[in-house]
Amino acid sequence: MRTGTTWSTARSSDLFTRSRRVIPGGVVSLNRAVEPALAFARGRGSRIWDLDGNEYVDYHGAFSPYLLGHRDPDVEAAVRAALDDGLTLMGSGTTPWEVRLAELIVEHVPGVERVQLTTSGSEATFHALRLARAHTGRDGVLVVQGGYNGWHNDVACNVMTPLAEIGPRVSPGEYPVRPMSAGVPRSVQREVHVVNFNDLPSAEHVLARRDIAAVILEPVLQNVGVIHPQPGYLDGLRRLCDRTGTVLVFDEIKTGFRHALGGYQSLAGVRPDLCTLGKAIANGHPLGAIGGRADLMDLFADPDPARRVLIAGTYNAHPLACAAAIATIEKLAGRQEEIYGHLEGRGREMEEGLRQILAAHGVCGTVARQGSAFCLYFMDHAPRDWHDIAEHHDFALDLTYRRALVAAGVYHFPQACKQGSISLAHSPADVAETLERTDAVLRALR
Numbered sequence: 281m282r283t284g285t286t287w288s289t290a291r292s293s294d295l296f297t298r299s300r301r302v303i304p305g306g307v308v309s310l311n312r313a314v315e316p317a318l319a320f321a322r323g324r325g326s327r328i329w330d331l332d333g334n335e336y337v338d339y340h341g342a343f344s345p346y347l348l349g350h351r352d353p354d355v356e357a358a359v360r361a362a363l364d365d366g367l368t369l370m371g372s373g374t375t376p377w378e379v380r381l382a383e384l385i386v387e388h389v390p391g392v393e394r395v396q397l398t399t400s401g402s403e404a405t406f407h408a409l410r411l412a413r414a415h416t417g418r419d420g421v422l423v424v425q426g427g428y429n430g431w432h433n434d435v436a437c438n439v440m441t442p443l444a445e446i447g448p449r450v451s452p453g454e455y456p457v458r459p460m461s462a463g464v465p466r467s468v469q470r471e472v473h474v475v476n477f478n479d480l481p482s483a484e485h486v487l488a489r490r491d492i493a494a495v496i497l498e499p500v501l502q503n504v505g506v507i508h509p510q511p512g513y514l515d516g517l518r519r520l521c522d523r524t525g526t527v528l529v530f531d532e533i534k535t536g537f538r539h540a541l542g543g544y545q546s547l548a549g550v551r552p553d554l555c556t557l558g559k560a561i562a563n564g565h566p567l568g569a570i571g572g573r574a575d576l577m578d579l580f581a582d583p584d585p586a587r588r589v590l591i592a593g594t595y596n597a598h599p600l601a602c603a604a605a606i607a608t609i610e611k612l613a614g615r616q617e618e619i620y621g622h623l624e625g626r627g628r629e630m631e632e633g634l635r636q637i638l639a640a641h642g643v644c645g646t647v648a649r650q651g652s653a654f655c656l657y658f659m660d661h662a663p664r665d666w667h668d669i670a671e672h673h674d675f676a677l678d679l680t681y682r683r684a685l686v687a688a689g690v691y692h693f694p695q696a697c698k699q700g701s702i703s704l705a706h707s708p709a710d711v712a713e714t715l716e717r718t719d720a721v722l723r724a725l726r
Contacts, residue, residue, distance in 0.1 A: 287687050291331035292319040311343070314694045316686055323350030325705035328691060336691035337714050339700040343693075344502075344653070347538055347560035347623075348608065349705025355563045358607035359600055367599045377602035384609045385571055388541045391551035394577030396570050397597035401533035401558030402430030404568040405496065407591055408554045409434055411570075412494035412527035414579050414589045420492040422526075424477040425455055426666030428503035429496055429531045433468045436460045439503060440697065441666070449476065449667040452485030476665040477501055478509060480516040487524045494554075495521055496529040499544045503534070505655030505697045506648040507663050514550040521553070527576065533558040533568070538701075539651045540620065541612050565604035567597070619704055623652035626702045626711055630654055633715035641722045644674075652702040656681075669697060677725070684721045690714050 296317050300306040307313045318330045326349055328338045338350070348355060367377070382395040398404045409421055421434050425446065429435035437459045438446070446455040455474040473490055475482035477497070486492065499514055501507035521528040530552040535544040537560040545552060554572035561567055571577065582588040612619055631647045634656055638645040648655050648662045657663060658674035658681075678696040685692050692700055702711075 287334060288332050289316060289318060289330065289334070292317060295319040295331060316683065316694065318686075325349045325351070326703060326707070326710050334689070336686070336689050337706075337710055338691045339702065339714075340691050340693045340698075341701040341703060342564060343559070344534055344538065344699060344701040345559040345562070345564045346701070346703050346705075347652070348563045348611065348619075349703040350564070352563055352608075352611075352705070354611050355565075355604050355607045358603045359565070362600055362603040367603065369595070369598060371594060375597070375599055375602070377599050377606065378597040381597070381602045381605050381609075384606065384613075385557070385569060388609065388613065389536070389543050389555065389557070389571060390546050391553075391573070392555065392571035393574040394571060396577065396580060396591055397602070398568040398570065398591075399566050399593060399595045399598065399601075401531075401556060401568040402432055403593065404533070404556035404558060404570040405430040405435060405529075405531055406432045407570050407589075408496065408527075408529045408556055409494055411554065411576050411579055411589055412529065414587065415527060415576055416493045416525060418491040418493040419471045420473060420490045421471060422473050422475065422483065422486055422490075422492050422495040424497045424501070425474050426477055426501050426504045426507065426669070427496075427498050427531070429498070431461075433459075433464045434472055435496065436464065437469075437472060438474045443667065443670045446474075449665075450482075451476070451479050452481040454482060454486055476667060477507060478513050478664050480513055480520075483517060484520055487520055487526060492524070492526050494527040494529050496531055498531045498533075498535060499548060499550075500535050500539075500650050500653075501666075502650075502653055502699050504666060504669060505657060505663070505699055506650050506653050507665065507669075508648070508650065509548070510664060514548050518550050518552075527554060528552045530555040532556060534560075534653075534699075535650075537561055537609070537612065538653060541609070541616055544650075561608065562601050562605035563608045565601040566595075567601040567605050620651070622704055623702060626706050626708070627652045627654060629708065629711045630700075630702065630714070633711065634718065637715065637719045637722055640719070641726050643722055643726065654700045654702070655697065656700075657697070673697065681721065681725060684725065685718065688717045688721055690717050 385395045425438045428439050441458045457469045473486045532543045536557040558568040579589045631649045634647045645658045658677045659672040663669045675696045682692050682694045
């Protein structure tokens with residue numbers, strides 16, 4: 281824990297000064313640019329340490345890949361064994377590791393009949409849309425406001441969009457496309473259509489009027505905290521896509537493996553045509569996957585060049601990442617009840633503890649949770665869509681709260697409405713310590 285009475289971040293500040301001289305913005309992913317600007321040196325289990333030696337209970341988990349915790353011994357042993365065996369990137373043909381990993385995904389994720397492997401989740405969602413367009417002959421894409429599906433042009437839009445830019449809630453109807461980046465062609469923006477999460481009438485409205493190739497969404501929104509699908513919503517999307525010949529894509533980059541070995545789709549009982557996986561699949565090692573119906577996935581190998589969908593990448597299915605993913609999935613499969621029971625237990629303790637602290641201090645707030653993923657909202661009810669958050673959540677208090685927690689040794693990503701992630705490495709003592717510090721922070725803020 282803290283050594284001494286002051287919290288010094290001088291070494292982090294020095295490194296950021298150096299970084300900004302050679303890296304635009306000082307970070308290699310703009311999503312990492314937050315205050316306080318800390319440079320982290322190492323992690324182990326449920327803890328991370330910055331360059332100044334400050335220790336934190338980690339609920340960021342590098343945007344949630346660490347389902348088993350930092351440097352899980354079984355995953356680490358598998359990677360070390362692969363290195364000792366001389367495992368290296370070949371770049372020709374296939375390898376036993378990518379085949380074994382694909383077999384595991386097909387075995388455990390319902391509806392996945394074929395798999396392709398990438399280096400990141402964004403690449404997986406990119407390929408999902410390319411497949412959907414090749415299959416349908418259409419160009420349009422339907423996304424949901426508040427969902428994040430990657431950095432590429434089609435989907436890098438409308439996550440935490442100010443209401444002044446998209447206007448009040450409308451249903452049925454769609455919202456203006458608001459790219460998260462300069463350089464997105466207007467021609468691309470015209471093919472993207474935005475509706476709210478949990479708004480089935482708006483999805484039906486757009487699908488009836490536009491040539492939509494794919495509906496892509498996180499089945500639980502986990503980039504603006506945790507927003508659950510309302511009863512019948514995912515089933516309704518499945519029926520709409522069946523009726524219109526549209527490809528339904530579940531972006532399970534965050535929800536896949538974190539909530540169940542079969543992904544959230546196995547809990548919801550709704551089978552998408554395609555799904556994308558990442559993050560927890562390899563417990564922090566760089567790997568993504570796309571899987572789904574054989575007739576769609578086989579377009580990657582169609583003998584007709586006019587129908588064939590290109591997938592390429594020197595580092596796709598890097599053997600070391602595959603070794604990590606195999607070890608992760610085999611561990612989850614072998615100890616499924618124990619691991620997911622542990623995650624649910626720690627999540628429940630966190631939720632109940634936070635609710636008690638809010639009540640004790642008379643703070644208006646609620647906790648939304650799905651298993652090991654949780655978010656404290658400073659509003660009086662769990663949100664059902666982005667408009668709900670934008671209209672009712674106290675963003676300023678959220679940011680102040682998160683920064684105070686960081687200073688107290690609890691690392692929640694210091695940006696409002698970001699998911700907290702619990703890992704297998706988090707113990708009941710970690711949760712109790714976190715709640716004690718949270719209580720002190722809210723007492724001081726009050």
